[in-house]
Amino acid sequence: xxxxxxxxxxxxxxxxxDLSFTAxxxxxxRKVQEESPEQIVKGxxxxxxxxxxxxxxxxxxxxxxxxxxxxEEEQKRSRAPKTERQPRAERKPKAERAPKPEKxxxxxKEPRAAGKLTAGKAIGRGLLVLLxxxxxxxxxxxxxxASIIHGPSESARDTFxxxxxxSGNLKFLATMFLSExxxxxxxxxxxxxxxxxxxxxxxxxxxxxxxxxxxxxxxEIVQVNGRSFFGxxxxxxxPSKVFVGTTYPWGxxxxxxxxxxxxxxxxxxxxxxxxAADMNKGGRPYGVCVSNGEIQLNDxxxxxxxxxxxxxSKNILRIEPISGxxxxxxxxxxxxxGIRDAVAFQDEATDANNHFVPLIINGEPRQLNGAGSGxxxxxxxxxxxxxxxxxxxxxxxGASGHLGATAQDLINVMLQYGAVxxxxxxxxxxxxxxxxxxxxxxxxxxxxxxxxxRLPTAFLVKSAQEGGN
Numbered sequence: 506x507x508x509x510x511x512x513x514x515x516x517x518x519x520x521x522x523d524l525s526f527t528a529x530x531x532x533x534x535r536k537v538q539e540e541s542p543e544q545i546v547k548g549x550x551x552x553x554x555x556x557x558x559x560x561x562x563x564x565x566x567x568x569x570x571x572x573x574x575x576x577e578e579e580q581k582r583s584r585a586p587k588t589e590r591q592p593r594a595e596r597k598p599k600a601e602r603a604p605k606p607e608k609x610x611x612x613x614k615e616p617r618a619a620g621k622l623t624a625g626k627a628i629g630r631g632l633l634v635l636l637x638x639x640x641x642x643x644x645x646x647x648x649x650x651a652s653i654i655h656g657p658s659e660s661a662r663d664t665f666x667x668x669x670x671x672s673g674n675l676k677f678l679a680t681m682f683l684s685e686x687x688x689x690x691x692x693x694x695x696x697x698x699x700x701x702x703x704x705x706x707x708x709x710x711x712x713x714x715x716x717x718x719x720x721x722x723x724x725e726i727v728q729v730n731g732r733s734f735f736g737x738x739x740x741x742x743x744p745s746k747v748f749v750g751t752t753y754p755w756g757x758x759x760x761x762x763x764x765x766x767x768x769x770x771x772x773x774x775x776x777x778x779x780x781a782a783d784m785n786k787g788g789r790p791y792g793v794c795v796s797n798g799e800i801q802l803n804d805x806x807x808x809x810x811x812x813x814x815x816x817x818s819k820n821i822l823r824i825e826p827i828s829g830x831x832x833x834x835x836x837x838x839x840x841x842x843g844i845r846d847a848v849a850f851q852d853e854a855t856d857a858n859n860h861f862v863p864l865i866i867n868g869e870p871r872q873l874n875g876a877g878s879g880x881x882x883x884x885x886x887x888x889x890x891x892x893x894x895x896x897x898x899x900x901x902x903g904a905s906g907h908l909g910a911t912a913q914d915l916i917n918v919m920l921q922y923g924a925v926x927x928x929x930x931x932x933x934x935x936x937x938x939x940x941x942x943x944x945x946x947x948x949x950x951x952x953x954x955x956x957x958x959r960l961p962t963a964f965l966v967k968s969a970q971e972g973g974n
Contacts, residue, residue, distance in 0.1 A: 654682045666691045668879030668908065671859055672933060673782070695879075697912065698872035700863045702812075702824045708867055708925050711820045711892035715742040722772050722969045726940065729897070729918050733880050734910040736899035737938050737945045738922060739773060741966050744820040747894045749777060749846035750965040751794060753801040759787030759959035762939045769965055773940030775884050775896045777962035778814065778848025778931055787959030792849030793827065793835060794962055800839055805830040808851060812862040813838075814886065814928045815847025822888035823847070824863055824928045848962050850930055861912060865927040870916045877912030882936040882948070886964060887919045887927030895924055896964060898938040898946040934958055 653665050666688060669675040679688055717725045723742040730736070741747055750769040752759050759780070766774055779791040792811050794802035798818075805811055811828040823844065827835060838844070851860040861878060863871055864885065871877070880901060887895035897918060901909020910918075912929070919927040937957035938946035948958055 650678055651682060654679075663691050663695050663875060664880060664908075664911075666879070667695050667876075668881060671879045671881050693874070695873075695875040695877060697861055697874070697877050700866060700871050702826060702863055702866050704821065704823060704926060705867045706819065706821050708890060709821050709888060709892055710890060711744055713891050715891045715893050717742065717893070722966070724773065724940065724966065726945065727922070729899075731899075731910060731914045731918070733908040734883075734899040734901055734914060735905055735907055736883075736897055736910065736918065738918070739775070739896040739938060739940060739945075739966070740922070741894040741896065743969075744816065744822075744888065744892045744894050746967040746969075746971075747816060747846070747896075748965055748967065749794070749796045749815065749848060749962055750774065751790075751796050751801055751962050752788070752960075753794075753796065755789045755802075755961060757786055757788045759789075759961040761959060762937050762957040762963055763942070763944065765960065765963045766939055766965060770967070770971065771965035772968045773938070774963045774965035775886075775898055775938050776931060776935045776957065776960050777964055778850050779808075780931070780935075780961050782935065782958065785958050787961055790848065790961045793847065794849070795839060795844050795847040796962075798839075798845045800836065803832045803835055805832070805835050805849070808849070810852040810860070810862070811849055812852055812928070813844070813847050814850055814862065814930065816845055818843035818845050820892060822886065822894070822926050822928075824866065824926060826852075846964075848930070848964075850928070860929075862928050864912065864916050864929055865919055865924050868925050870920060871912070873913055873916075876914075877916075880909035880911050880914075881932055882934070883910045883915055883932040884930040884936045884938075885915050885919065885927055886930060887922075887924035889923040890925050891923075895919065895922055895927070896938065896966075898936050900936075900946065902933075930964075935960065 650665070654662055656662065666679045666683065669678045670688070670692070683691075717740060719725050719740075719742050723746065725740040725742075727738040727740065728736070729738055748769075750765045750771060752765070752768075760768065762774060762776060766772070777790070778794070780787055781789050781791065790802055791804070792802070792808050793800070793805055793813060795815060805827045806829060808828060811826070813823065813825045813827050815823055817823055823842070825838075827838070827849070830838075839847075850862050852862040853860050865871070865887065882901040882904070883897070883899045885895070885897040887897070889895065897915070899910040899914070900907050915927070915929065934948040935958050936946065937944060937948055939957070944955060944957065947956065
């Protein structure tokens with residue numbers, strides 16, 4: 506077969522040419538398998554020699570296929586028969602699990618509004634506003650104080666200076682704007698004269714019939730008003746029902762006035778004498794304290810202008826100077842004079858306008874220069890000629906817009922309601938009056954508006970059913 510015949514059987518392509526026998530004579534070989542050689546020769550251009558070669562190739566292929574089939578059969582017979590697979594053990598059905606509880610659907614978060622402040626920014630802005638407000642208030646107060654002290658009104662200046670000098674924490678408002686000499690000059694214009702306190706017991710008749718509009722507890726409540734204060738007066742018909750209630754034995758903290766009433770079964774009362782008021786702990790009185798004839802505190806020495814204020818066994822109000830006494834002297838006095846209930850307060854010689862005690866003795870009022878003091882909340886105890894006890898509490902320091910009561914104001918009220926003897930007790934934020942489970946007068950400090958400061962002592966009143974001493 507020449508090259509031309511090969512090209513006719515295998516057409517030219519771009520792929521590499523396969524010139525093997527199968528590629529060249531594949532179609533003719535398949536025909537040889539199906540037809541006789543004579544038919545192929547007659548209908549094709551294959552030469553006889555090529556046809557003989559093709560037949561020989563066919564025989565070789567048939568022989569090879571036969572040999573291959575025999576070899577495969579022998580290999581199959583020589584293989585060991587496969588062991589039958591054991592059927593898998595039936596798996597135990599899994600225990601049915603309880604369905605998981607469905608989680609509650611989360612509420613969709615509210616989309617943050619555009620420009621909404623974060624908590625930190627809101628707090629920061631709030632603090633800034635608060636600080637600005639406080640600074641503005643402080644600045645305004647400074648301007649007001651300066652205008653009062655350096656203003657044209659001498660009376661306003663004297664009242665302001667003496668008022669802050671009586672306070673525990675506001676004295677700096679006077680010293681900030683005035684020299685010591687200027688302050689002493691103002692104090693001298695509003696001072697009090699010294700006063701003898703020898704009580705004339707003959708002026709008090711505790712066994713007479715007491716007149717008044719008293720309730721079932723033998724108490725009358727009267728409202729009083731002044732130019733710069735509002736007050737409540739409790740009149741107790743039977744002086745034997747008035748006693749000193751305490752928190753003895755003393756601890757770090759005292760009790761509110763209402764709590765003291767509950768502790769001692771009292772229907773009412775007012776705050777008592779001098780005590781440690783720092784941080785509103787109120788756990789310990791100063792000076793002396795007697796309750797139901799028992800001396801619970803005996804420390805009269807070291808206190809300038811110290812006075813005993815209380816009742817004796819005859820139910821007479823006693824106002825006695827005890828400054829500089831020893832403990833032995835005080836014990837003797839209590840025993841001999843029959844002091845049954847008493848507290849202490851100061852009439853300071855070193856600061857005439859800080860504290861004061863005697864107001865009226867044997868019907869005579871104390872002599873004053875000017876108003877005698879500044880204007881502040883006050884607590885006063887007095888006694889009428891018929892033995893009835895007067896307990897007065899006034900407001901001040903801005904409460905209801907009031908500045909407070911002066912010493913002259915207190916004397917005027919006590920005289921108006923018949924006091925023969927009267928004394929000033931601890932005032933300021935301690936001033937409070939409680940009756941029938943209610944505060945009729947309270948301290949002016951905002952966060953104690955419905956109660957009182959903690960106290961170690963108080964003048965309390967028993968109910969009519971409990972009787973007197």
